[in-house]
Amino acid sequence: MSEIKKIKNLKEFSTSADRFEGANLLCPGCAHSIIVREVLNATNDDLVLSASTGCLEVCTAVYPYTSWDASWIHIGFENSSTAVAGAETMYKVLKKKGRLKQPERNPKFVSFAGDGASYDIGFQWISGCMERGHNMMHIVLDNEVYANTGGQRSSSTPIGSSATTSPAGRISYGEKRNKKDIVSIMAAHGIPYAAQVAPNKWKDMVKKIQHGFAVDGPVFINAVSPCTTEWKFDPKDTMHLADLATDSLVFPLYEIIDGHELNITYRPKNIIPVEEYLAAQGRFKHLFKDEYKYLIKEWQDRVDEKWAYLQRREEARV
Amino acid sequence: MAFDKMELREVEVWDGNHAAAQAMRQAQIDVVAAYPITPSTPIVEGYAKFLADGYIEGEFVMVESEHAAMSGCIGAAAAGGRVATATSSQGFALMVETLYQASGMRLPIVLNVVNRALASPLNVNGDHSDMYLGRDSGWIQFDAYSPQEAYDLNLIAFKVAEDHDIRLPAMVNQDGFLTSHTAQGLKPLSDDDAYAFVGEFKPMNDMLDFEHPVTHGVQTEEDWHFEHKARQHNDLMTKVLPKIKEVFVDFEKLSGRKYNLVEKYNMDDADVCVVCMGSSVETAREVASEMRENGIKAGVVGIRVLRPFPFFEIIEALKDVKAVAALDRSSPNGAAGTLFNEIAGALFNTDSKTLLSGYIYGLGGRDLTKKHLVDLFNELQANVDAGKVTTKLQQFIGVRGPKLAYL
Numbered sequence: 001m002s003e004i005k006k007i008k009n010l011k012e013f014s015t016s017a018d019r020f021e022g023a024n025l026l027c028p029g030c031a032h033s034i035i036v037r038e039v040l041n042a043t044n045d046d047l048v049l050s051a052s053t054g055c056l057e058v059c060t061a062v063y064p065y066t067s068w069d070a071s072w073i074h075i076g077f078e079n080s081s082t083a084v085a086g087a088e089t090m091y092k093v094l095k096k097k098g099r100l101k102q103p104e105r106n107p108k109f110v111s112f113a114g115d116g117a118s119y120d121i122g123f124q125w126i127s128g129c130m131e132r133g134h135n136m137m138h139i140v141l142d143n144e145v146y147a148n149t150g151g152q153r154s155s156s157t158p159i160g161s162s163a164t165t166s167p168a169g170r171i172s173y174g175e176k177r178n179k180k181d182i183v184s185i186m187a188a189h190g191i192p193y194a195a196q197v198a199p200n201k202w203k204d205m206v207k208k209i210q211h212g213f214a215v216d217g218p219v220f221i222n223a224v225s226p227c228t229t230e231w232k233f234d235p236k237d238t239m240h241l242a243d244l245a246t247d248s249l250v251f252p253l254y255e256i257i258d259g260h261e262l263n264i265t266y267r268p269k270n271i272i273p274v275e276e277y278l279a280a281q282g283r284f285k286h287l288f289k290d291e292y293k294y295l296i297k298e299w300q301d302r303v304d305e306k307w308a309y310l311q312r313r314e315e316a317r318v
Numbered sequence: 319m320a321f322d323k324m325e326l327r328e329v330e331v332w333d334g335n336h337a338a339a340q341a342m343r344q345a346q347i348d349v350v351a352a353y354p355i356t357p358s359t360p361i362v363e364g365y366a367k368f369l370a371d372g373y374i375e376g377e378f379v380m381v382e383s384e385h386a387a388m389s390g391c392i393g394a395a396a397a398g399g400r401v402a403t404a405t406s407s408q409g410f411a412l413m414v415e416t417l418y419q420a421s422g423m424r425l426p427i428v429l430n431v432v433n434r435a436l437a438s439p440l441n442v443n444g445d446h447s448d449m450y451l452g453r454d455s456g457w458i459q460f461d462a463y464s465p466q467e468a469y470d471l472n473l474i475a476f477k478v479a480e481d482h483d484i485r486l487p488a489m490v491n492q493d494g495f496l497t498s499h500t501a502q503g504l505k506p507l508s509d510d511d512a513y514a515f516v517g518e519f520k521p522m523n524d525m526l527d528f529e530h531p532v533t534h535g536v537q538t539e540e541d542w543h544f545e546h547k548a549r550q551h552n553d554l555m556t557k558v559l560p561k562i563k564e565v566f567v568d569f570e571k572l573s574g575r576k577y578n579l580v581e582k583y584n585m586d587d588a589d590v591c592v593v594c595m596g597s598s599v600e601t602a603r604e605v606a607s608e609m610r611e612n613g614i615k616a617g618v619v620g621i622r623v624l625r626p627f628p629f630f631e632i633i634e635a636l637k638d639v640k641a642v643a644a645l646d647r648s649s650p651n652g653a654a655g656t657l658f659n660e661i662a663g664a665l666f667n668t669d670s671k672t673l674l675s676g677y678i679y680g681l682g683g684r685d686l687t688k689k690h691l692v693d694l695f696n697e698l699q700a701n702v703d704a705g706k707v708t709t710k711l712q713q714f715i716g717v718r719g720p721k722l723a724y725l
Contacts, residue, residue: 046528050393063542066533071525073396074535075419079389082381086351086393087525089377093348094399094526096320097375101527125389128382 002106004210005044010202017041021067025059029228029235031242032056032141034199039110039139040070042209046107047071048087052080052117055148056141078122080111085134108213109136115156116146119180130189130218137212137219143227144179145283151230155180158250160295161283163230168286173295178302186220187256194220195255195265200242204253204265211255224251232282241280248277249307250299254314262313274300321346321375323509330506334497337465337504338404338430338490339364341472343374344512348399348519351379351390353409356442357494358432361404384409388416388429395425396534398524400476402427406494407434410448414455420487421456422550423535426479427487428472429457433596433647434494435682443683444494446595446647449624450656456550458488458558459625463599466504468492470575473507476516477565484561485522486554491624495683496597507573515572554626562623579628580635581620584610588617590698591636593657594645595621598679598686602645605691616695621657629664636665641673641698641707647680654712654725673701676725679715690715 007013019040026033032055040047047070051057057074060067075083088109094100113122118140126138145163146152153163158179162168166175187194192215197205205223212219226241228234233241245251246266253266275296278284287295324343332340338361342350352362368374381387384405395401405413410431420427433449435441453459460475462468468490475488492498507515523532538546559579566577583603585591592602599620609616619635621628636642646655653659658676665672677694680686694715701707710723 048397048525058537061533061536063536063538063546066536068531068533070531071528072531072533073393073525074537075389075392075423076415079386079416082351082386082389083393083396085379086349086390086395087397088393089349089351089379089390090394090397090399090401091526093375093377094397097348099399101524102529105528107526107528124382125386128386132379132381 002045004214005042007206013041013202013206017044019047019069021069023065024067025062026055027229027235029238030055031143031199031225031227031238034238035139035141035223035225036112038199038202038205039209042206043108043213045213046105048084048107048109050074050080050083050111052111052113052122053077053148054114054117056112056114058148077117079125080113080117081122081126081129081136081138084109084111084136085129085132088134088136109134111136111138113138113140114146114148115140115142115144116154119155119182126186126220127189130186130191130220133217135216135218137221139221139223140182141225142222143225143230145227145230147227147230156182160287160292160299162286163283173286173292183220183222183256187259190259191220192217192258193255196222196224196251196253198224198242198246198251198253200239201246201253201266208255208265230283233280237280244272244277244280248272248274249303250274250277252307252310254310260318262310264310264314274303322372324373326506326508328505329503331501331503332465332469333499333501334462334465334468334492335360335432335499336364337469338472338492339368340506341469341512342402343368344507344509345400345473345476345516346374346376346513347402348376349379349391349394349401350376350403351381351387351394352403353381353384353387353405355384355406355409357434357498358404358406358430360498361430361432384412385416388413388420391427392416392420392423392425395420395427396423396524397526398521400480400519402429404430404432406432407436407448411436411451414451417452417455417457419535422546424485424550425487426485428475428479429487429489430472431489431491432494432498433491441682442494444496444596445681445683447649449491450648452489453625453656456486456554457625458486458554459623460488460490461595461621461624462490462492462497463597463620464497465500465502468497469504469506470569470573470577473512473516474565474569474577478558478562480519481561482520482522484553484557486558491596493596505573511572515569558626559623559628577622578631579623580631581622582635583618583620585617585619585635585639587615588639589615589702590641590695591617591619591639592643592645592691592694593619593621593661595624595657596647598645598647601686601688602691605688605695609692609695614695614699627660632661632664633668633670636661636672637668637670639672641675641701643694643698644674644676646676646678649681650678650712658712673707675701675707675709676712677715678712684716686715
């Protein structure tokens with residue numbers, strides 16, 4: 001068991017490690033790099049990382065450069081989770097055989113993937129890793145769209161959002177389907193820990209990541225990652241958007257322990273209307289036309305319902 | 319060592335699958351990530367059983383698809399250990415994406431491919447469709463004709479693939495059911511000899527060396543991609559075959575069994591010959607011997623290493639033959655057969671006057687009988703006598719209905 005890193009304040013935390021360089025090709029205002037740094041800085045232990053094909057991968061490992069000062073692998077779109085699971089298995093074997101070069105280290109195994117690579121194409125791979133009980137953490141950088149390929153809808157894209165493959169048009173309000181509840185699905189594997197996190201609530205995030213590293217077994221983390229390019233907001237407003245997402249409860253922060261025990265980890269003092277969250281983004285612009293106003297109300301109802309459900313589950317302690 | 323050794327008899331009766339599993343045990347594979355598929359499942363089942371009985375120290379990960387099996391193998395290999403798995407047919411097809419990734423990342427994984435037809439129609443029996451599907455994937459491809467060879471080539475494959483100068487993944491192909499489920503007497507090496515031959519795994523650029531972090535599987539665009547792929551190809555073309563020859567020599571010293579990139583049989587004075595792969599090679603050799611009694615100078619060329627393709631050895635083997643038949647065990651699907659094309663390509667700029675024709679046979683496990691081969695050799699002799707190919711260039715052997723012949 002390794003030491004849990006003590007974290008005093010944001011300034012100290014943000015400069016406490018430098019395993020992910022600022023030198024990368026991510027869009028200005030991208031939340032991915034913020035989330036990655038928060039994860040990597042949450043531990044002093046060595047890391048074995050992987051990334052699925054997507055924004056994070058194509059922006060941080062373009063030969064002959066790399067932004068990663070830790071062991072890192074990318075195979076394909078679907079299999080970042082299995083790549084790290086393979087490395088974790090090899091670690092166990094070499095430890096048993098006494099063939100590790102630094103046997104005293106306690107590496108942590110983390111895979112990163114976007115929502116497309118987790119909700120859709122990599123779903124089966126992640127499910128397999130969760131079921132097999134690898135000692136690893138899978139982190140979804142959830143920006144609710146295939147951003148790397150130019151903004152196509154994924155099963156994480158929420159209803160009413162305009163994506164290139166479900167565009168809003170003269171007779172359409174865009175995406176017709178509701179967002180998939182992946183945290184519940186993954187928690188249903190009975191894994192020790194599943195949680196939703198947001199980059200703006202960094203203390204909550206660090207606590208969850210550290211808890212995830214401390215437990216033995218697979219951990220699933222879904223991180224909201226506001227996308228300046230596809231959500232269509234000003235690059236300087238990334239954290240503001242993350243605040244809107246968490247404070248409007250569109251993206252509630254909670255954790256599920258051992259597949260059933262749910263704790264809400266953040267209760268906004270002032271819950272803001274969902275309308276404010278939608279109004280801040282270009283992808284929902286068309287919802288403010290008269291004929292689609294009803295969708296905003298539906299949005300609000302759905303968010304309220306989900307929040308009530310989370311609270312009921314928390315109270316029930318089941 | 320925290321595992322038990324096995325006492326093997328001088329001659330063991332193993333089928334091809336068990337032979338491959340035993341080779342994996344003796345090489346002390348660290349990690350196997352696998353997904354079952356007929357007819358290769360017994361290989362990884364064998365590994366799992368050896369693990370359960372304490373004959374191996376390693377980990378078996380039973381994943382949820384072949385794609386994940388190779389993904390897990392890539393992750394494990396990048397972490398720095400000996401990795402192998404097995405698959406066939408549809409599973410191989412599902413793996414193809416990751417096969418290219420494994421070779422592009424220069425990871426020495428050994429994959430046992432028990433050759434089986436590709437659907438549709440679904441078929442569990444042997445043909446070479448999956449072997450040909452992987453031929454552009456940047457892997458070294460060995461071909462075993464019998465359980466003994468499946469065993470030997472597995473040991474050889476590790477030694478070739480893991481060489482720090484090579485670092486490329488390797489496949490060992492054997493015919494589904496015909497080899498994989500046919501038990502024959504074979505001579506295994508002792509555990510100590512086999513392990514000493516393969517050697518201790520020496521990691522390179524391993525992810526578990528935390529003092530030297532590495533980035534695996536980067537992106538390259540038009541500025542670097544060409545150089546990467548060209549270098550990979552260059553290593554395949556220039557380094558792999560000499561290394562394989564070297565390992566073949568080492569193996570012969572150890573076991574007395576001699577292997578060549580191209581296996582020639584009765585070729586010294588042959589007028590006619592067939593070029594083929596898999597279990598058919600052994601049938602063809604038997605028929606070729608019998609043909610000699612009837613006055614036809616028949617020979618057989620077996621391809622031992624399909625990738626990298628041994629051009630010069632092929633040219634050398636076929637230089638004095640008057641008529642050659644390339645036998646392809648996969649549907650040509652709108653072209654000449656694969657072996658036909660490659661042999662034609664190899665011979666094109668030489669002085670060879672060889673009459674080359676192509677035959678498609680054995681799809682979906684259809685038998686290639688001695689009678690088929692007798693007819694074939696006679697047809698080749700007729701070509702020699704006429705001084706030209708007397709039939710169509712592409713023919714199908716043993717298919718019912720009207721005779722199929724094209725080109």
